[in-house]
Amino acid sequence: MNPYQLILKKRNGGEHTPEEIRELVLGFANDQGIETYQMAAWLMAVWFKGMTVPELSALTQAMVDSGDQIDLSSLPGVKVDKHSTGGVGDTTTLILAPLAAAAGATVAKMSGRGLGHTGGTLDKLESVPGLRTDLTSQQFLDQVRRIGVAVISQTGNLVPADGKMYSLRDVTATVDSIPLIASSVMSKKIACGAEVILLDVKYGRGAFMENLADARELARRMVDLGKALGRRVRAVISDMDQPLGTMIGNALEVQEAIEILRNERPGSALEVVSVELAAHLLEMAGVSENLERARVRVRELIQNGEGLRKLGEMFRAQGGDPRVVEDTSLLPQAPIIEPVPSPSSGFVTGIHAQQIGFAGTALGAGRKRKGDPIDPAVGIIMEHRVGDAVEAGQPLAVVHARDRQTLAEARQILLDSIAIGPDRPAPRKLIEEIVE
Ligand code: URA
Ligand code: CA
Secondary structure, eight states, X not given: OOHHHHHXXXXXXXXXXXXXXXXHHHHHHTTSSOOHHHHHHHHHHHHHHOOOHHHHHHHHHHHHHTSBOOOOTTSOSOEEEEEEOOOSSOOHXXXXXXXXXXXXXXXXXXXXXXXXXXXOHHHHHTTSTTOOOOOOHHHHHHHHHHHSEEEEOOOSOBOHHHHHHHHHHHTTTOSOOHHHHHHHHHHHHHHTTXXXXXXXXXXXXXXXXXXXXXXXXXXXXXXXXXXXXXXXXXXXXXXXXXXXXXXXXXXXXXXXXXXXXXXXXXXXXXXXXXXXXXXXHHHHHTXXXXXXXXXXXXXXXXHXXXXXXXXXXXXXXXXXXXXXXXXXXXXXXXXXXXXXXXXXXXXXXXXXXXXXHHHHHHHTSSOSSTTOOOOTTOEEEEOOOTTOEEOTTSEEEEEEESSHHHHHHHHHHHHHHEEEESSOOOOOOSEEEEEO
């Protein structure tokens, strides 16, 4: 079939054969017979008509086949991976990766950078003095074999079709299509080689999916897709209406992860979600025989300091200063630290996660454009969560800033995005549901 007929078929609601999908994806990725405008038209047809389960599997497989795949088969143990659809104060990777490795799972993980209001694990890690995330494939595999864990930036030419298709979606109003998001995320996870994949699908005002129904559908499609392509996959749907952690900013988020692994923040939202995610990984990997035992094991590894020790080992292996896990004052520090007092008394009724992320970006903790530099030291410490009582004049947050101008900007965004009212709101669950 020629490209015109493929576009017409999807536009009219027809179902593609796997061969047709391969022809489209690989033709576009390799500049062989599919022009950019034709792919753009096809993506829009998919936006309107959706994709069947077999079509989506074929799309994802073709995207994986457009580039290299990481071969983890030489590594011992069950290879586990976790992916979050992105959020604010979402530092779970830095907590669960060392915990899962300390428990005996194999964590060979490639992470991303922050963009827009969301943070990225690589940026956070690189705030540790000396730490590198640009390992070669060989260094990556050697490190995982030696200590059970590595978190690095993408190596090799993984899923080039996704890079090309995503850039096109970005400028043609076709990013927000559940099948296109599902294939984009899962193609990258499949190419990274893990046998067990846990998806943390966020919903709320700081997430890609604002409402629960959309998050549920995205989770369902990604889980089905992973299974169709031979992986053990599960998704948790978790709250991202307010920031997950207390700290937002790169060095600050590393500090919070360390404090949790030192057992200094028991019961905090970030700890609860990290423990739960780590437990799911251990149960899925068969390291623990059931979820309850896995939770007990993970809490043990926090209490006995094994998780913290593993994080220090990972820092050292990647060239970072391992003393940071004992002394977080070795992390970059901002010159200006000032509280933002509450303008009134009452209850915190809402904290707009995306806006808090933008306050971080205004300070220099995040990027407005791909490739922008970031400031590792700056950020925000939230003093309250939704439902807390506050008094006028007491701090709502503490801002860590580089200069007065960005401090003022962040302060204004914070005041606009933390709502205070007379009634205590009903709490939202941290983890809404599990999709298998
Ligand atoms: N994240 C991705 O990796 N791909 C998408 O399409 C959307 C979010
Ligand atoms: Ca993240």
